Amino acid sequence: MNRLNKTLLITVLLLGGILWLQHRRTIRLTEERDRFRMNNTALLSDVKRMRIDSATMAVDAKALKLTIDEYKEFRAEDAETIRRLGVKIRNLEAAARHEVEVKAPIDAAIRDTLIVRDTIPLLRQKVEMVTPHIHFSGLIEENRLKGDIKIPVTLNQAVWVEYKGWWFWKRVKAIRQAISSNNPHVEIRYSEYIRIR
Template sequence: MKNKLISILLVAVLLSGAAVFVLVRQCKQFKEDRDKYQSNTTALLSNIKRMQVDSTTTAVDVKQLRLTLDEYKQYRAEDAKIIEKLGVKLKDLQAVAKHTVEVNAPIQAGLKDSVIVRDTLIVPVKTLAVKTPHIRINGIIENDSLHGNIHLPVNLHQAVWVEPKHKFLWWRWGVKAVHQTISSDNPYVEIKYSEMIKLEK
């Protein structure tokens, strides 16, 4: 009788331990899901922070989204197809970023008289030329048509940085959010949209 009672108690303790273990793991998973949800909600609801660094450099700051690979395939299917066309396996992805830029450059240039020679025939034309550090335009106007090219050199600089969850004096710990700051060094190139997604396995 005593041995039976001890074995019942032992089974009860083992079952209780297993239940506690399962509950602790579920609690940890719930906390991770809650933190991910809060982080994504904050990232989606916060506006893109725009900065004018100097007379030619503008920047935007966005917070990182966190998605699983299946969520990325579901919500960013077009982007996933483009990545696969590049020969990158989606299962190997760590993070993805996407930026939308817009060029809005005013053009002001005088027209000059010139000539071009075609099969020994001299054809009068007008030429157009703009050359600045941020925009270069060369063109020929002939028969009310403009033929030429526009060149806008631009460097996009990307910085990924961590916003700490807790600060005390010079100590910082925990991660509140991961930010991505993108800057353009051409005043005519505006970053309209930027996003960064960390893929979790």
């Protein structure tokens, strides 16, 4: 009878351990499935573009979730850039990348100006355009325009979580981000936000 009890106890403990391991595996697989579903939705969804006011453009995009190994594999160039900045990839919480394109019309007046080179005054034509969003100045010399253009841009990023379910059954449905530019001549072409697990 004593031997039967020991065998039964060992069997119950063994089955309990197997059941616990299977439960943990099911939870891990469910989390992986949800992460892949969220990543597929983020990759396949369109970027929503908004004009907030006359000078502010915004983009709304979903975020990706990657493991450190996936990030190193799929974003090797970005990982190398982060490494060169002195940040260890294993300490990385999130990485964002934004591609912007500046398209601005230039409408500048040409004026004559006097330049002194080696104590010799030279008459040249000067081009200048200064607005809140574009700073452009240049000289026309030898049938060439040489100058500088500055287009100041501030990108603001907001990241938030969308949940599904209610009360204590809430799960993360998506992580979203919105990026806005304060310059109307700057178009945000692509935005990517990756959370590292």
